[in-house]
Amino acid sequence: MDKLIIEGGHSLNGYLSSSGAKNSALPILASSLLLEGKLTLSNIPHLKDVTTMIEVLGSMGANITLDDDMNLEINTSDLKNQVARYELVKTMRASVLVLGPLLAKFGKAEVALPGGCAIGSRPVNLHLDCMKKLGAEVFTEGGYIKAKAKKGLKGAEILFDTISVTGTENAIMAAVLAEGKTIIKNAAREPEVGDLIDCLSRMGAKIQGKGTKEISIFGVKELKPTSYNVMPDRIETATYLTAVTMTGGEISIKNTMPKTLDSVLKKLSEAGAKIKIEDDLINLKMDRDINPVDISTAPYPLFPTDMQAQFISLNTIAKGQSTVIETIFENRFMHVQELVRMGGDISLAGNTATIKGKKDCLHSAPVMATDLRASASLVLAGLVARGETKIDRIYHIDRGYERIEEKLNSIGANIERVNA
Numbered sequence: 001m002d003k004l005i006i007e008g009g010h011s012l013n014g015y016l017s018s019s020g021a022k023n024s025a026l027p028i029l030a031s032s033l034l035l036e037g038k039l040t041l042s043n044i045p046h047l048k049d050v051t052t053m054i055e056v057l058g059s060m061g062a063n064i065t066l067d068d069d070m071n072l073e074i075n076t077s078d079l080k081n082q083v084a085r086y087e088l089v090k091t092m093r094a095s096v097l098v099l100g101p102l103l104a105k106f107g108k109a110e111v112a113l114p115g116g117c118a119i120g121s122r123p124v125n126l127h128l129d130c131m132k133k134l135g136a137e138v139f140t141e142g143g144y145i146k147a148k149a150k151k152g153l154k155g156a157e158i159l160f161d162t163i164s165v166t167g168t169e170n171a172i173m174a175a176v177l178a179e180g181k182t183i184i185k186n187a188a189r190e191p192e193v194g195d196l197i198d199c200l201s202r203m204g205a206k207i208q209g210k211g212t213k214e215i216s217i218f219g220v221k222e223l224k225p226t227s228y229n230v231m232p233d234r235i236e237t238a239t240y241l242t243a244v245t246m247t248g249g250e251i252s253i254k255n256t257m258p259k260t261l262d263s264v265l266k267k268l269s270e271a272g273a274k275i276k277i278e279d280d281l282i283n284l285k286m287d288r289d290i291n292p293v294d295i296s297t298a299p300y301p302l303f304p305t306d307m308q309a310q311f312i313s314l315n316t317i318a319k320g321q322s323t324v325i326e327t328i329f330e331n332r333f334m335h336v337q338e339l340v341r342m343g344g345d346i347s348l349a350g351n352t353a354t355i356k357g358k359k360d361c362l363h364s365a366p367v368m369a370t371d372l373r374a375s376a377s378l379v380l381a382g383l384v385a386r387g388e389t390k391i392d393r394i395y396h397i398d399r400g401y402e403r404i405e406e407k408l409n410s411i412g413a414n415i416e417r418v419n420a
Helices: 022-034 048-060 095-105 125-133 164-177 193-203 236-249 260-270 305-316 334-339 374-382 394-399 405-408
Strands: 002-007 012-018 039-042 065-066 072-075 108-112 137-141 144-148 157-159 181-187 206-208 214-218 224-231 247-252 275-278 280-284 320-325 346-349 352-356 366-368 389-393 415-419
Touching: 012 236, 022 039, 022 048, 022 072, 022 095, 022 193, 048 065, 048 072, 048 095, 072 405, 095 125, 095 144, 095 164, 108 346, 125 144, 125 157, 125 164, 157 305, 164 181, 164 193, 164 214, 164 374, 181 193, 181 247, 193 206, 193 224, 236 247, 236 260, 236 280, 236 305, 236 374, 236 405, 260 275, 260 280, 260 305, 260 374, 305 320, 305 334, 305 352, 305 374, 305 389, 334 366, 334 374, 374 389, 374 394, 374 405
Parallel strands: 012 247, 039 224, 157 181, 366 389
Antiparallel strands: 002 389, 002 415, 039 072, 065 072, 108 144, 137 144, 181 214, 206 214, 247 280, 275 280, 320 352, 346 352
């Protein structure tokens, strides 16, 4: 099993380019099931979750070609089956995103109940309720979601009790080929949802309300082949900016979408970083002690839950006390005990972490990654810890960060990937 060995104490300086967004690529790949003909995608990130989604589509009979630059062509016109098998989807919750497109295009679907990071309840019932509202018969049996829409899907009003990104995406993809108008209320506003809408619109879908809490979809009879460039990954970008804020130094990251990072950039500025923005480039310079920053996670456009773990790492070495409140997932503090092993002074009470920051408090220790963003927080801690930090179970980080050790080494880190 691969491990990362990190020698701490190096400042980071240089240039990086953002990879494509995993959380955009996955629903857009699933949307290929809706097309008559090819979907050509560029800026696809080379990640385990993306590979898994490609394998899921391939197992159904999709015709897929991928070049060395991760440009992908996919044609699902002649699918052999509409089954997403358990052995492929068990590691990735986003696999449920094929449910809506399969039902919309083929009138039936069998999708294994998905797996993924153990960070709390992310109920699949939101997806099932959407499909039922659109007229499908849906039930679970033998670990599979089984759905049928013999007469096709019909437009409906869908109200989410809880904001769900993948639920919103699944509902949108199911509705684009449904008969009539669908209205989604309390929809997710994340940029990745907007990226999916832009791609579907390029195919010929009729969708209004991108970036708002109410999205209207007017069903069309078919969607046409198109090409699309996936948006940059805002969480990857934010993670590297946080790393430099912790280590000191200066970084410029190109191919970014700064507007999607407003809440994170505000908090990095509060921490003491000097930030300049120019078109798609973000420059960050850190040459002072870190101020503690309080955060509370919330749906976009507020502070993202996917950056909570990284900011706890940052706050461990800040000058003073801070609180981090997690409102999205109830079990997303599993990285805290690993940071405590490295010297962090962190206490938990319910959904709140209280961090008593102290410069140079972190030291090397063997630690274990528990989920994707927890992995990133441990890498960031390792970059500033005294000595050599060993991180086990890093397969989690490969689900969401493309060549993380190569990128960080290119700007001055000392990280080695070993198989042991």
